[in-house]
Amino acid sequence: MSDRRVAAIPVQERGEVLLDTGVHGLRVDDRKQDAAGAWAHVCRGVLRRLQQAQALLPGGVQLLFIEGYRPRPCSAGTSKSSPTSSRARPDWQAAELGEAASRFVSPPEIAPYSAGAAVDVTLIGHEGRELDMGTRVNASPEESEGACYTDAPNLSARGRTNRATLGGALSTAGLINCGTE
Template sequence: MSGPSRLAPVREACRATGTAAVVNAPGRTAGDGCRSAISSFVLGPDGALLTRYDKIHLSGEENAVFAPGTTEGRFTLGGIRFALATCFDNSFPEVAARAAADGCRVYLASSFHDSAERVARYAQQARDHGLQVLLANGTGTGGSDAGCGLSGAWLPSGERVATAAEWTGAVPGDGAELVLADVRDHITLMSDPAVAAIPVKECGEPLVDVRTAAPALLVAENPHDTLGAFAPLREGVLQRLLAAQKALPDGLRLQFVEGYRPPGLQRRYFEEYADGLRAAHPGWDADRRHRAASRYVSPPEIAPHSAGGAVDLTLVTAEGEPVDMGTPIDASPEESDGACYTGAPDLPPAARAYRRVLNAALTAAGLVNYPTEWWHWSYGDRYWALTTGAGHALYGPKEPDGR
């Protein structure tokens, strides 16, 4: 049975817990005599397949049984770019070097090493390439060797920050929780050059007013915008919101807060927030201030809101009562002490659960989240293209008159 058809229990576990998983299993191939590949299947928090990586560097008897992969393992999750490598792949320094050059922040290694000395080499790999390294090392017997366990995590400095138990016999040790360092400083921000480098091929899809085009969608009142400039969205985004609403559990619905934002207003918001950072941190240079501002307000030249491709929203009860999302919508990193980040630690259990519900519905509908703001979701813009691997954005900036 092929790998994907056996992953149903893992998919369900991902959906139930809002976590992602990497599972190693044989994967069917179309060529090379239909030999299987040694594959890594990456499942997202919604249970969907994010990517599949086939081990490139085969060793020993593997060459007689399996087909080698031909492409690098890459995926983006939560705004962070990950690299994948399997066992013998990790013996080739150029694998990690290419991952770093390709903008990856985290290197996920699946291996079956038989000694603590071999596991310890991952510290140097982290230092050499400035990567966070996470190793899942096998335990027990396999062929003529025994996996020693000792799965672990290393910071880019080479410091080991988590270690699982060593396997020493027929009964594995108790293990240890593996926790990477706080990844909030490693998120790909809107200010990243990789976002601006995404080309735009405007598809011409119209902006529609959600208040009239989708009466089933609950729209929050905006007392600061009596003209309703906040209400338009690209038609494709609105259709995906309606699909997400249908996927929500009974008793919950989406509440639309803001969609389109005129470019002039976006520029004003960005400059005002950057000015506040300048006053609070006079020692920061312009580049650092620009990056920090983009955690909360997108730089005007690439803003998803100004393309009509982004929406700020929340969950409410069927009666329209708010639920605990951990912070108010539009809470800044400073106001919320970072709790505005979608994956922020130490959230109340209810808030974490509601965020998982929101994430699952919107992700399944094809939208992507900006991980510094749990309420910000988009489709068709440059950040969406970078996150999903699309070759270009579908939507470019629009002026209020539709140009």
């Protein structure tokens, strides 16, 4: 994974029950919904941190939960279907493919999503509409001209402010932002 801080966190089975974020007070989007409903689940520690981050946001702003738990077969499928997969880039070497894909897809062998320990979230305003974050959720570096990176220089002032608001609440709550997303 290209963010070494995230890759350095060992994923260990702790027997933690995965909890449904929607049942526990978070607004959940269905764009990543799977048939089993797994996408809306996270481990207890992550849920607690998300609830804390929600409480830190300014009035009228809420987290919008996009995706959490991703079973290993789903993570492997996501990795293989990425725009930087060997199917999409047959001329690239394995190391190049791995580095490029890990900018926005966690490799299944270290994927914190498969432990319910990672999430995709964004912000919504009081009308329930997503706030401007500079790109769509899960935009690739290629389609966004690099604006998907947290500290991209080519963001609007509003996008930068909203990212800082989200990042500040998440980091204060004890979560780590993947800088390539």
